[in-house]
Amino acid sequence: MLRKLSIIAAVAGLAFAGQALAAGHPLPPKDVQWSFEGPFGKFDQAQLQRGYKVYREVCSSCHSMKLLSFRNLGDKGGPFYNEKYKNSNDNPWVKAIAKDYEVADIDSETGDAIKRPATSADRFPSPFANEVAARGANGGALPPDMSLLAKARSGGPDYIYSLLTGYVDPPAGLKVGPGQHYNPYMPGDLTAYWSGSHEHVPPGGFIAMAQPLKDGQVTFDDGTKSTLDQQAKDVSAFLMWAAEPKLEERKQTGFAVIIYLLLLSGLLYASYKTVWRNESH
Amino acid sequence: MADTAVGATTEPEHGGDPSRRDFIHIAAIAAAAGGAATLVWPFIDQMNPSADTLAMASTEFDLTKVPEGQQVTLKWRGKPLFVRNRTKGEISKAVADDSAPMKDPQKDADRVKPGKAQWLVLIGSCTHLGCVPTFGGGDYGGWFCPCHGSHYDTSGRIRKGPAPLNLVVPEYEFLSDTKVKIG
Amino acid sequence: MSGHSTYQPKTGFERWLDARLPIIRLGYDSFVDYPTPRNLNYWWTFGGILSLCLASQLITGIILVMHYTPSADHAFASVEHIMRDVNYGWLIRYMHANGASMFFIAVYIHMMRGLYYGSYKAPREVLWLLGCVIYLLMMATAFMGYVLPWGQMSFHGAVVITNLFGALPIVGESITTWLWGGFAVDNATLNRFFSLHYLLPFMIAGVVILHIWALHVVGQNNPTGVEPKSKADTVPFTPYATVKDGFAMSVFLILFAFFVFYMPNALGHADNYIEANPLVTPSHIVPEWYFLPFYAILRAVPDKLMGVLAMFGAIACLFALPWLDTSKVRSMRYRPTAKVYFMIFVVACCILGLCGAKLPDDKVIPHLTTFKLIDADLNSFVWLSRFASLYYFAFFLVILPILGLKEKPLPVPESIASPALTEKKG
Numbered sequence: 001m002l003r004k005l006s007i008i009a010a011v012a013g014l015a016f017a018g019q020a021l022a023a024g025h026p027l028p029p030k031d032v033q034w035s036f037e038g039p040f041g042k043f044d045q046a047q048l049q050r051g052y053k054v055y056r057e058v059c060s061s062c063h064s065m066k067l068l069s070f071r072n073l074g075d076k077g078g079p080f081y082n083e084k085y086k087n088s089n090d091n092p093w094v095k096a097i098a099k100d101y102e103v104a105d106i107d108s109e110t111g112d113a114i115k116r117p118a119t120s121a122d123r124f125p126s127p128f129a130n131e132v133a134a135r136g137a138n139g140g141a142l143p144p145d146m147s148l149l150a151k152a153r154s155g156g157p158d159y160i161y162s163l164l165t166g167y168v169d170p171p172a173g174l175k176v177g178p179g180q181h182y183n184p185y186m187p188g189d190l191t192a193y194w195s196g197s198h199e200h201v202p203p204g205g206f207i208a209m210a211q212p213l214k215d216g217q218v219t220f221d222d223g224t225k226s227t228l229d230q231q232a233k234d235v236s237a238f239l240m241w242a243a244e245p246k247l248e249e250r251k252q253t254g255f256a257v258i259i260y261l262l263l264l265s266g267l268l269y270a271s272y273k274t275v276w277r278n279e280s281h
Numbered sequence: 282m283a284d285t286a287v288g289a290t291t292e293p294e295h296g297g298d299p300s301r302r303d304f305i306h307i308a309a310i311a312a313a314a315g316g317a318a319t320l321v322w323p324f325i326d327q328m329n330p331s332a333d334t335l336a337m338a339s340t341e342f343d344l345t346k347v348p349e350g351q352q353v354t355l356k357w358r359g360k361p362l363f364v365r366n367r368t369k370g371e372i373s374k375a376v377a378d379d380s381a382p383m384k385d386p387q388k389d390a391d392r393v394k395p396g397k398a399q400w401l402v403l404i405g406s407c408t409h410l411g412c413v414p415t416f417g418g419g420d421y422g423g424w425f426c427p428c429h430g431s432h433y434d435t436s437g438r439i440r441k442g443p444a445p446l447n448l449v450v451p452e453y454e455f456l457s458d459t460k461v462k463i464g
Numbered sequence: 465m466s467g468h469s470t471y472q473p474k475t476g477f478e479r480w481l482d483a484r485l486p487i488i489r490l491g492y493d494s495f496v497d498y499p500t501p502r503n504l505n506y507w508w509t510f511g512g513i514l515s516l517c518l519a520s521q522l523i524t525g526i527i528l529v530m531h532y533t534p535s536a537d538h539a540f541a542s543v544e545h546i547m548r549d550v551n552y553g554w555l556i557r558y559m560h561a562n563g564a565s566m567f568f569i570a571v572y573i574h575m576m577r578g579l580y581y582g583s584y585k586a587p588r589e590v591l592w593l594l595g596c597v598i599y600l601l602m603m604a605t606a607f608m609g610y611v612l613p614w615g616q617m618s619f620h621g622a623v624v625i626t627n628l629f630g631a632l633p634i635v636g637e638s639i640t641t642w643l644w645g646g647f648a649v650d651n652a653t654l655n656r657f658f659s660l661h662y663l664l665p666f667m668i669a670g671v672v673i674l675h676i677w678a679l680h681v682v683g684q685n686n687p688t689g690v691e692p693k694s695k696a697d698t699v700p701f702t703p704y705a706t707v708k709d710g711f712a713m714s715v716f717l718i719l720f721a722f723f724v725f726y727m728p729n730a731l732g733h734a735d736n737y738i739e740a741n742p743l744v745t746p747s748h749i750v751p752e753w754y755f756l757p758f759y760a761i762l763r764a765v766p767d768k769l770m771g772v773l774a775m776f777g778a779i780a781c782l783f784a785l786p787w788l789d790t791s792k793v794r795s796m797r798y799r800p801t802a803k804v805y806f807m808i809f810v811v812a813c814c815i816l817g818l819c820g821a822k823l824p825d826d827k828v829i830p831h832l833t834t835f836k837l838i839d840a841d842l843n844s845f846v847w848l849s850r851f852a853s854l855y856y857f858a859f860f861l862v863i864l865p866i867l868g869l870k871e872k873p874l875p876v877p878e879s880i881a882s883p884a885l886t887e888k889k890g
Contacts, residue, residue: 148737
């Protein structure tokens with residue numbers, strides 16, 4: 001038994017050691033308390049609305065969100081869901097938001113390429129026509145699509161929040177190229193740009209995006225004070241919703257399913273004990 | 282078989298009401314069956330139209346694109362939709378036949394919106410077996426289905442042939458004088 | 465075990481059908497009256513759990529195909545269409561993705577159980593070999609299934625694994641080109657993987673039927689490794705085994721549900737939510753967790769061809785196992801020395817899994833530099849994986865063959881019933 005325990009301890013020790021960071025890795029993301037965490041987590045609708053505004057006014061000028069349609073904003077759990085409009089296509093907030101965008105279409109009579117105001121069924125239009133155009137306008141870097149960003153980065157919304165609030169002046173001795181910005185949360189390896197010892201390479205990497213948010217950048221309609229921290233939190237929550245819109249439904253269903261399975265297991269255990277009660281085994 | 286007998290014969294000795302024990306088995310089986318039945322629903326419901334399909338289910342159309350005596354065919358819910366700008370002659374012919382013997386009697390006025398008699402909106406799918414009828418054929422000056430020879434009049438009513446019902450008028454409304462929303 | 469049937473048709477219809485297609489008799493003899501060793505423990509419930517996993521994967525998979533588009537241009541978006549727009553699509557896709565992991569958890573426990581209790585020894589060699597074939601098919605199916613969402617990990621995982629065949633001398637290059645249907649992993653590759661991912665599970669189901677058939681010919685092994693001798697050693701499959709399997713399945717489903725509903729992406733990789741881009745490789749490319757031990761063995765060998773051979777050799781060892789183990793005693797319950805080596809083997813497999821997830825040059829114990837051995841510091845995952853791989857092969861090729869001849873096993877009970885009865889009395 002002692003031997004078994006010591007083996008387990010050794011494995012656990014190895015796993016833990018593996019977690020520790022070697023020099024050159026990014027900082028681990030800050031741990032934020034989100035309303036959607038935990039088994040009963042739900043999105044905070046006011047936060048999603050603020051987050052959408054940050055996305056609309058700041059992010060969307062470079063970042064596409066092409067997997068989402070306007071109607072999704074009015075879906076259950078979404079930023080503009082209203083019980084009166086079960087069908088999100090009829091949601092007046094969604095319609096008003098869609099109308100502000102222009103989407104490409106084909107004139108059904110002449111066949112010409114035209115622009116028309118979006119409807120709630122349309123997808124969010126991308127700010128650039130294609131990847132080449134996006135890179136061209138951003139110094140060669142491609143602003144990633146935001147539809148799945150919160151699931152496509154390890155650390156998820158914590159990572160996005162940390163990155164947005166994590167811009168600092170580069171440490172002395174780090175050579176920052178033109179169009180590059182230092183961020184300790186960005187994955188990367190700065191060894192080649194570091195003039196100091198190899199043991200003390202600064203954490204993080206370079207990011208082509210300059211610090212996008214700052215205090216007062218967006219005016220929130222609900223009167224929430226528009227600090228950098230608040231904007232970063234709200235837009236990270238919004239992006240988590242965009243990446244996993246069924247999160248609330250999933251967690252609620254999960255709770256019912258697990259309760260059911262616990263009951264079923266209890267019944268089956270009782271049944272099992274009854275069947276086997278006279279059998280030695 | 283002997284083993285089952287061992288279990289069966291010793292049952293009463295160990296106390297406990299046999300019916301109570303049976304109840305546990307029945308409850309366990311019922312709970313398992315109930316859970317399985319509930320799980321079947323997502324597997325069935327996934328074949329119903331998805332959210333993006335439902336979102337495309339209504340469409341808006343600009344009527345200025347259809348000159349008098351012409352018809353435009355759009356795709357709506359995967360089926361053809363006829364938007365016809367009827368001539369005075371077509372309308373009067375349809376109204377005149379209102380009291381003629383028909384399989385599916387309906388007045389022409391009930392098939393258009395009040396005051397908009399020239400606009401006839403129809404689902405272009407024959408009520409017989411779903412072929413697309415063509416305009417200008419048949420004995421009644423309306424639509425004719427080439428598949429099995431159903432004749433529709435200028436109001437889209439079935440007059441002759443195997444089709445049981447008139448061409449269906451979808452749910453639609455006028456958003457303005459020149460714009461309709463279908464669905 | 466394949467003795468005469470005890471099925472008695474009761475109704476007229478049953479008699480009529482039994483004379484024409486004795487299918488009820490087959491089901492009755494296999495799953496009702498079938499004599500089961502009375503001392504099976506919970507490790508024996510994983511066979512039933514595995515059939516549940518296979519059924520779940522088949523059903524959810526067939527449903528996903530109704531909405532998925534196998535095309536390099538549309539695959540990624542169609543998976544997101546399932547997640548966002550299809551009714552309960554998120555549930556079905558998460559069940560399928562996590563179901564694969566559950567399948568492998570169950571199969572690894574099932575295999576380790578067979579290893580510990582000597583379920584591969586005569587007369588169960590064919591039963592074990594069929595199991596190994598199922599495992600191979602499962603790995604192929606899982607690998608090709610992971611390519612289908614066409615994310616970054618899908619794509620570059622496919623690139624790395626297909627390139628393994630390039631290590632073969634002379635024919636290597638033509639085989640990879642043939643696998644790809646082009647000069648790189650592309651639309652053609654995705655389409656053939658989709659086709660095979662649909663086909664292979666049905667082949668698995670076919671081999672599972674053979675596996676169960678073989679099982680019913682030779683009978684189940686049991687924790688003592690002693691064949692049942694009399695009726696006192698067995699109980700009928702129904703209700704004794706069915707209710708125990710049912711309880712175990714229900715508990716296993718709790719684990720499954722926990723993953724599906726509360727951490728559906730924990731076993732996946734964030735990079736797979738980025739659409740495939742042939743021009744950029746993710747900084748840290750790892751296979752799904754169930755391949756990690758083999759991936760570690762591959763990377764442990766510095767030579768490409770030798771690495772590939774070592775990886776396939778690791779699986780080949782499983783096939784050869786019935787003829788490698790020389791011990792006459794089946795269950796390790798009565799082989800105290802073998803038991804210790806087995807425990808170390810399990811730990812070595814876990815260590816290999818850990819190594820597969822780490823960068824080879826990262827340090828096992830941080831901030832400790834020892835000395836460089838051949839190509840890397842001794843305190844690195846690549847060296848850890850070399851030691852673990854060495855033990856993996858030694859266990860099969862050295863320890864089991866020699867130990868069976870040298871060790872002194874504990875006394876084996878006369879029959880299944882006798883130790884169980886004495887334990888009760890004592």
